[in-house]
Amino acid sequence: MEKRTNYDVIVIGAGIAGSAAAVAFSRQGRQVLLVERNLKEPDRIVGELLQPGGVDALSELGLVDCLEGIDATPINGYHLYWKDEEASFWFCEREGRKRKPQGSSFHHGKFVTKLRQAASAQSNTTVIESTVMEILRDGTSSHVTGILCSSSGQMDEQQFFAPLTILADGSTSNFRSQFTPHRPKSQSRFWGLELVDAKLPIPQYAHAVLGRGPPILMYPISSHQTRILIDIPDTVYDKLGNLAAVREYLQDHVAPIVPESVQPQLLAALRDGRLRSMPNAWLPSTKNTTPGLVILGDASNMRHPVTGSGMTVALKDAVLLAKTLNPDHVPDLEDTAKVLKKLGGFHWSRKEHSASLNMLAQALYFLFVPEDKGLQIMQRGFIQYVQDGEKNFAEPAWIMGGLPVSPFRLFYHFFAIALYSIHLHLRREGFMGLGHALFQSASVLVSAICIIWGPLVNELRR
Numbered sequence: 235m236e237k238r239t240n241y242d243v244i245v246i247g248a249g250i251a252g253s254a255a256a257v258a259f260s261r262q263g264r265q266v267l268l269v270e271r272n273l274k275e276p277d278r279i280v281g282e283l284l285q286p287g288g289v290d291a292l293s294e295l296g297l298v299d300c301l302e303g304i305d306a307t308p309i310n311g312y313h314l315y316w317k318d319e320e321a322s323f324w325f326c327e328r329e330g331r332k333r334k335p336q337g338s339s340f341h342h343g344k345f346v347t348k349l350r351q352a353a354s355a356q357s358n359t360t361v362i363e364s365t366v367m368e369i370l371r372d373g374t375s376s377h378v379t380g381i382l383c384s385s386s387g388q389m390d391e392q393q394f395f396a397p398l399t400i401l402a403d404g405s406t407s408n409f410r411s412q413f414t415p416h417r418p419k420s421q422s423r424f425w426g427l428e429l430v431d432a433k434l435p436i437p438q439y440a441h442a443v444l445g446r447g448p449p450i451l452m453y454p455i456s457s458h459q460t461r462i463l464i465d466i467p468d469t470v471y472d473k474l475g476n477l478a479a480v481r482e483y484l485q486d487h488v489a490p491i492v493p494e495s496v497q498p499q500l501l502a503a504l505r506d507g508r509l510r511s512m513p514n515a516w517l518p519s520t521k522n523t524t525p526g527l528v529i530l531g532d533a534s535n536m537r538h539p540v541t542g543s544g545m546t547v548a549l550k551d552a553v554l555l556a557k558t559l560n561p562d563h564v565p566d567l568e569d570t571a572k573v574l575k576k577l578g579g580f581h582w583s584r585k586e587h588s589a590s591l592n593m594l595a596q597a598l599y600f601l602f603v604p605e606d607k608g609l610q611i612m613q614r615g616f617i618q619y620v621q622d623g624e625k626n627f628a629e630p631a632w633i634m635g636g637l638p639v640s641p642f643r644l645f646y647h648f649f650a651i652a653l654y655s656i657h658l659h660l661r662r663e664g665f666m667g668l669g670h671a672l673f674q675s676a677s678v679l680v681s682a683i684c685i686i687w688g689p690l691v692n693e694l695r696r
Contacts (some may be wrong), residue, residue, distance in 0.1 A: 240265040240395045241264075241266060241395070242265045242266065242397065243256075243264050243267070244395075245259075245266060245399075245402060247268065247271055247402040248346075248361065249548075250281065250548045251531025251548035251551060252268065252402035252530070252531065253349035253352070254292075256353040256361075257295060257349075257353050259555035260356035261356065263561060264561075266356070266359040266360070267360050268353055268360070269364055269394075270350070270362075270363055271365045273350065277343055278342045279426030279492055279511075280463075280544070281544060282342045283337065284337055284339065284340075284345075285337045285634065285635045287546045288549050289301070289335075289336065289337060291553050297352055300349055300352060301338050301348075304345055306345075306459055307338065308337070309323030309336065309337035309440055309571065310324050312439060313436045313441045315434060315441070315493070316446075317445045317614075320651070321620040323627040323631050325337070326624050330650055339440070341459075357438075362383075362385070366381050366382070366408075367381075367382045369382075370395070377526040380394050391410075396567075396683075397573070398526060398527075398567045399527050400530050401528070402531045402532055402559040404531065413527060414529070416520055417517070418513075418516065419515065419516050419517070420594060423466055423512060423513050424463040424464065424511065424514055425480060425510070426509070426512070427500070428460070428503065429459075429460040429461075429499040430458060430459060430503070431499065432499035433496070434452060434496065436456075440452065440453035442540075444613070447488065448466055448470075448487065449599075450488060451463050453542075460496070462500060465603070466511075471508075485501070495612065514538050514540075516538060518586070518692040518693070519581065519585075520534070521582075522574070522578070522581060523591055525574050527533060531548040535547065535592070537591060537592040540599050542589065543595060546635075546636035547591055558576050558579065591639070593644060594644060597689060601613065601616070608677035609681055610655070610683065611678050614655065615652070615658055618658060619650075620655050633647075645686065648682065648686055652679060652682040655678055656678055
């Protein structure tokens with residue numbers, strides 16, 4: 235080995251979480267090494283929708299200017315289509331805020347490039363393009379002590395050492411399995427296309443089509459491009475078998491149900507565009523037990539991307555981690571016992587922002603994907619709950635937007651929607667259908683409990 239270099243913090247992965255964490259620790263005066271396998275602009279179909287809470291986290295990190303110069307589009311709310319019904323909700327004003335909450339959407343790669351540039355601009359951050367071959371551990375204590383890297387064009391491998399290593403190498407992490415027993419689980423994939431000059435019905439809104447076929451999400455990613463994502467279960471894809479069959483499926487089952495203003499651009503993209511997919515993975519977070527290591531971003535925790543909350547959780551995690559290990563609290567990162575104790579607190583503290591977003595994403599997916607009649611009662615109730623205005627949707631919109639709200643308020647609104655749905659159903663069925671309607675209403679309550687119970691247990695037990 236020709237080179238050994240010591241740092242305070244090593245960050246593996248220069249994506250959203252890794253770049254943000256590198257900047258945060260660098261600005262605290264820590265010496266940071268940020269390692270990325272490929273520093274070319276990423277090209278992905280997810281990680282393009284940033285909720286208002288994520289914008290707030292960027293501002294707290296001093297990185298909000300990373301949204302400038304990339305043709306980003308403000309996102310003010312969501313417009314929903316469910317069967318023949320429509321409903322809109324928006325991010326309402328909150329007491330104590332100077333301005334109305336607002337999200338942002340953009341090309342993922344352009345945003346990541348801006349974050350990497352911000353990290354590179356820090357005087358005490360070193361950014362290198364290199365492949366991490368191994369995470370080094372002390373032979374006696376098993377503490378993580380650094381990394382072994384191999385750079386393209388270089389014959390010799392390099393070792394880098396630090397008292398803290400942050401593993402932020404994304405959803406397909408090469409090293410996660412060494413430190414946690416949990417694996418990402420996926421039941422479906424988002425298939426994505428870019429639509430050119432498509433006119434979404436409401437500008438600066440994300441749009442979702444639900445209850446007519448596969449769930450569909452649409453949002454602008456530049457002034458001339460719109461992303462469309464279609465959720466296809468793995469069981470359906472297995473039957474289709476190839477890309478040509480997927481295109482035909484989308485033409486037959488998706489093009490007819492999107493808004494008419496979007497249909498010509500979708501058909502053009504299906505004919506000539508680049509169709510790609512990403513698994514919709516779920517991964518519960520795990521308490522850190524490895525001294526010298528913390529796992530961050532999608533390497534640590536994932537939820538279904540239907541709510542577009544992944545980047546928001548990652549950025550909030552970076553903010554919280556930097557606060558947790560601030561030099562005022564942890565002057566020396568070599569104090570492994572103190573760092574590990576702080577990271578135990580970080581695991582539970584992050585649930586204040588991550589738990590609601592994780593549970594909401596899973597709950598909405600399991601609510602709207604099945605074609606269960608009981609769930610359709612609750613789906614209709616959900617839409618009409620939103621249609622009744624801000625008094626109903628203001629707080630759920632804040633939760634979805636990653637804005638500070640108690641996780642217990644998610645339960646309140648979820649079961650409020652269930653009871654609201656039952657009320658509407660009983661009224662619609664009338665006296666003659668009361669018996670059957672009561673039986674269906676009981677199934678709605680059981681379904682609501684089943685939908686929310688699994689995500690809740692996963693948040694509490696890990």
